[in-house]
Amino acid sequence: MFGDRADAGRRLAAHLREYRGAKAVVLGLPRGGVPVAAEVARALELPLDVIVVRKLGVPAHPELAMGALGEGGVEVVDWDLVRRARVGPEELGRVEERERAVVAARVAELRGGRPPLDLVGRVAIVVDDGIATGSTAAAACGVARALGAARVVVATPVAPPGLTAAGLDADELVCVETPWDFQAVGASYDDFTPTTEHEVVELLTAART
The missing domain is CATH 3.40.50.2020 (Rossmann fold)
Structure with missing residues (x-):
């Protein structure tokens, strides 16, 4: 404890x-x-x-991560899961756009303009x-x-x-x-x-x- x-x-x-x-x-x-x-x-x-970071949730099952986005445009995608979940390019793009905006807003608020450490x-x-x-x-x-x-x-x-x-x-x-x-x-x-x-x-x- x-x-x-x-x-x-x-x-x-x-x-x-x-x-x-x-x-x-x-x-x-x-x-x-x-x-x-x-x-x-x-x-x-x-x-x-x-x-x-923000998880990229499968549209039909948002709790299931098919990848992640980070600041600086970094993206990690589990393409096998994307295929198995039958997530098309447009669906993936919408999820990416939404989560990218959240990452940008959080970075701006937390860092206050300071660059990330290398x-x-x-x-x-x-x-x-x-x-x-x-x-x-x-x-x-x-x-x-x-x-x-x-x-x-x-x-x-x-x-x-x-x-x-x-x-x-x-x-x-x-x-x-x-x-x-x-x-x-x-x-x-x-x-x-x-x-x-x-x-x-x-x-x-x-x-x-």
């Missing part, structure tokens, strides 16, 4: 000591992953950034406050690789048992707790108050300055 996201981040950082001062970037998944990532970045003396040749440590299905984390891993990351590590305080790095398209998975009776991420926190956009912006600004 974690007190709050800051507590979770400090405990997670203890499992990532090998990356202290390494050629790595800590990437928080907005919004709840950013307070956790901020503690990790502080403890490991690494730069902090966000990784803004991932080329670096270790990308993707941090969330917990993983349930893993689809968003997997999308972030795909985007991080497309942005040039040499190695992708997914780090989270809590996840269901049986989750693997391979299942997330990551090179490594670091998790503090994997409860046998896992039901929801929030159940592992005493305080799981939603993180606001303002808090995310403040944490990013503090890390850059």
Whole structure:
């Protein structure tokens, strides 16, 4: 059980000591992953950034990801799933257009015009406050690789048992707790108050300055 996201981040950082001062970037998944990532970045003396991703949901089943979009026009598509789901070019295009607009809006709000940190040749440590299905984390891993990351590590305080790095398209998975009776991420926190956009912006600004 974690007190709050800051507590979770400090405990997670203890499992990532090998990356202290390494050629790595800590990437928080907005919004709840950013307070956790901020503690990790502080403890490991690494730069902090966000990784803004949006799943491309199959039109008939939006919860099923057929790919992901990230900032900078990065796109990862599971073409086998697109074919199996019989998603045509026009349908795919509409989903891409909608999610691309959401990514652009979120990037503008969170970054405030600041450029993203360069991932080329670096270790990308993707941090969330917990993983349930893993689809968003997997999308972030795909985007991080497309942005040039040499190695992708997914780090989270809590996840269901049986989750693997391979299942997330990551090179490594670091998790503090994997409860046998896992039901929801929030159940592992005493305080799981939603993180606001303002808090995310403040944490990013503090890390850059």
